[in-house]
Amino acid sequence: MELRQLNYAVKIAAEKHFSRAAEKLHIAQPSLSQQLSKLEKELGVLLFQRSTNSVELTYAGEVFMERAQAILDQVNQLTREMEDISQLKKGRLVVGSLPITGAHMLPRVLPAFRRSYPGIELTLVEDTTARLEKFTSSGQTDIAILTLPIEDPALDYTPLLREELWLAVPHDHPLNLRNPGTPVDIAQLRNEPFILLKMGQAFRKISLELCRQAGFEPTIVFESSNIETIQSLVATGMGIAFIPSMIARDASIPYTPAYLPLKGLPHRTLVLAYRKSRYRSRTVQAFLDVTMEALREEGLPLIESAEGPGHSID
Amino acid sequence: MELRQLNYAVKIAAEKHFSRAAEKLHIAQPSLSQQLSKLEKELGVLLFQRSTNSVELTYAGEVFMERAQAILDQVNQLTREMEDISQLKKGRLVVGSLPITGAHMLPRVLPAFRRSYPGIELTLVEDTTARLEKFTSSGQTDIAILTLPIEDPALDYTPLLREELWLAVPHDHPLNLRNPGTPVDIAQLRNEPFILLKMGQAFRKISLELCRQAGFEPTIVFESSNIETIQSLVATGMGIAFIPSMIARDASIPYTPAYLPLKGLPHRTLVLAYRKSRYRSRTVQAFLDVTMEALREEGLPLIESAEGPGHSID
């Protein structure tokens, strides 16, 4: 049984006339007779009682047309639905994000996306870098806002922007008291007590790497899974920490540390990561485009990169 | 879009593997790739995210499979339903009948039919000969129990049985008193008061024709649309009437006339009439077969005819 045959049969039933039905179907009448005969033979029932001057439905025909019409309707609905999806009028997108970026970047991006593609159902997943990489490569998230380096080889990414890294110290810290605003040489921090993020979070790795490049292993006095907490702990004098400039608070807010620039202006690169694949989903591409556009409008230091797996360690 | 393609897509989704799906579909893997590509191109969406070691549904694919499965299920149900109809497990039959035959013949036939074909919905329409012919030729009834002659040229028929015609007279009628049981010569009845059925009923015509063949026009003293009423009126002495032997009552029943045989043993032929058409519906044929069989089992004088339009006036 073929959809074409269902369509033909329904048309004959509507016209009660083979020749007229054939005309409306833009085929020759013999083709129509042939196809219907074939269908009837396959089904084992006569659908129409034909005589030379009349075409009437048999009982089988009545039942058939009712069902066939329903099937054809559903096929039409299916094509329309696929069309909607292809035009991004409908869809689903699961965005992964680190808590930091979730709080600081997504509020600029998600509303713009919602405005451009109101039919696409957006879901946000916030987790650690390690878990987001796994989610994205396994397809649980379609796209994730992460930082370089991306470890999972199944992921591809597009750089978004470079973000400066600062040193957060208590206000009464000697480095802040002596010459506030002067870039700090990381090598000077060899004996400082560091507060770090817990394992699995990319910024912990970045912090450790900064120390190692300056020639020492930092003394870790505290670990938290929340960088905001770390910032507050620094403010209270528990230790010092590197932080991405994004989360720097205004001085008027309680428990805000002092921020010092670092020598060499180290930075991290925020990227949108997605699964490597021959065809990138239109929805993912749309999210990418909207994100770039939204950040550009905010006047942020966008990286206009020829995207692709550069895998440079930043 | 073709049902074949829906089926292919659903199978790939189930197997998550093109080659295995192709195997189960008994086609070569390239055919499957081709058909799916064609489908995706037509729909304008990617249904599967393929990589060399995995095949996963896209969002469009998920939606598609849900709908496609429903469509395929309905197509299957449709074929099963048509199969049921073709095997007479399901159907509809509207049987037309004269009130007389409805009361005397159908009780022997309908239960047998119901037993053989419990899935076929039976409807009974009782009306006059004239209207039943029209109903049957127009398709409002599928088959009708009538008597010859059949006037409508659009109808074909199969003879069932020959039924003797008797004369009903009051018990105190001279013909009954003088020589009860002796065949009556219709020519003797020239001056008798006749009670007849009303216009449009075949038995009225048969009665008139009997008189005419005997050389006279009967004197009609009363007309009724109900032959049972006529019989009772004869019993009370209102007049005489021809009756089909089928309706003869037992003498013990009140208002029962006396029955006298007629010279030349005139009779009428009961037939099953149905529309002329190249293909006779299986259900109609089944009813025909069951009726013949049921009457044969009752030991009735069945006409084992080479059916067909003999159109003899009987």
Add this chain to the structure above:
DNA sequence: TTGACTTTATAACAAATACCTATAGGATAG
């Protein structure tokens, strides 16, 4: 890193089938 082994996509040819034109077969209407 290389080489064997997957898996899907593409190319070119073969087989199936849907469509076309022409015409037969039946029935109705003037």
Add this chain to the structure above:
DNA sequence: CTATCCTATAGGTATTTGTTATAAAGTCAA
């Protein structure tokens, strides 16, 4: 009884589906 209308059938053409062979790309093990 002829003219006309309608569906069915026959035979040829063109499209399409399927097949085999092979490419492209990725995984796994040595």
